[in-house]
Amino acid sequence: MSSIQPQVHGIFHKGTSTLTYxxxxxxxxxxxxxxxxxxxxxxxxxxxxxxxxxxVKYCTDxxxxxxxxxxxxxxxxxxYRYVDFVCI
Numbered sequence: 001m002s003s004i005q006p007q008v009h010g011i012f013h014k015g016t017s018t019l020t021y022x023x024x025x026x027x028x029x030x031x032x033x034x035x036x037x038x039x040x041x042x043x044x045x046x047x048x049x050x051x052x053x054x055x056v057k058y059c060t061d062x063x064x065x066x067x068x069x070x071x072x073x074x075x076x077x078x079x080y081r082y083v084d085f086v087c088i
Contacts, residue, residue, distance in 0.1 A: 008022070016037050029063055037051060038051070
């Protein structure tokens, strides 16, 4: 059994008060993104990519290989972000 522990990095999303977790095997750099969200302004109906871009930047800057994007649960008030991650 391996004693290698995954690296876990959280990026806080202020609009939903949630964390997107980036979980990485430090040896292979294979990564799971957990609970990513899309920035959404309910008043205007507009979205932005700021949070997703921050997650992509972290993964790119650290040479991570994103294998999976997972959601631990679903909320109707959250809009989930996947599109940019498939290009990492």
